Amino acid sequence: MPGCSVRRGGQARRADESRRRQVATIVVTGGSSGVGLAAAKQFAARGDEVILVGRDPRRLADAVAQVRQAGGREPASFRADFESFAEVRALADQLLAGYQRIDVLANNAGGMVGEYRRTADGYEATIQSNHLSPFLLTTLLLPRLKDGRVVNTASRAHNRGRPDPDDLPGAKDRYDPWQAYGAGKTANILFAAEAARRWPEVTSVSFHPGVVRTNFGTGRVIRFFYRYAPFLTTPEKAGELLVWLATAPAGELVNGGYYVGHELTSPAPYARDPQLAAALWEASENAAG
DSSP states (O other), X not given: OHHHHHHHHXXXXXXXXXHHSOOOEEEEETTTSHHHHHHHHHHHHHTOEEEEEESOHHHHHHHHHHHHHHHSXXXXXXXXXXXXXXXXXXXXHHHHHHOSOOSEEEEOOOOOXXXXXXXXXSSBHHHIIIIIHHHHHHHHHGGGOTTOEEEEEOOGGGGGOOOOTTOSSOOGGGOOHHHHHHHHHHHHHHHHHHHXXXXXXXXXXXXXXXXXXXXXXXXXXXXXXXXXXXXXXXXXHHHHHHHHHHHSXXXXXXXXXXXXXXXXXXXXXXXXXXXXXXXXXXXXXXXXX
């Protein structure tokens, strides 16, 4: 039947295009659960080479199995705690040694810290895990990211706080977990914008994934909300947005932009302040060495 022949021809052409598409090498931090894991499985299903980074060995091993099932190949995996610059440097060394090119770095690691904690490196744990360590990793991997892409998972929670480049260690007596988390997410947005100015050969964007049904938060009430509230975004839908930002033609994105859904969106005024972005960059360089 002519109609069937056309359908078979279309399927064959799509298969040929898929085979011709170059396999991308994609690093997903925070890849052992939530948005990171959902995106990693979608990358794997596309046929891309996925590299998972996570903190908890058991969850990381489970994520490897899920990504393998989604894509049919064994993903590489690396354990690193983003509250430690030493572990981030060791991770970067392994990636630099193992890969000649990284097409996408998805800076998705991070979260909320319920009580004030200073890391061994001397910085408040939220700003280090959400911003300083991703900043350090991206900077160290820059030689492999030429003409590649960096996608930073930010949040509308950036409206709750702004980073202080002059006080990254923070203080216990004025610590508020939501303000600290908001400052970290603002830092993600500022980092993407400043990276676009300093590294024009790399496309850098940030995005709000939605209010996602995950294991996010601290305390029983917040964790219950993020698991069971009826209007939450699924990790799979948020992962689709990350994948789109990682794979859309560069001409369809604004370098340095902040996205909510598929729309370029203007963040809070301080999150688009180039002077704050530059000051935070300098402070981050000094902090991470």
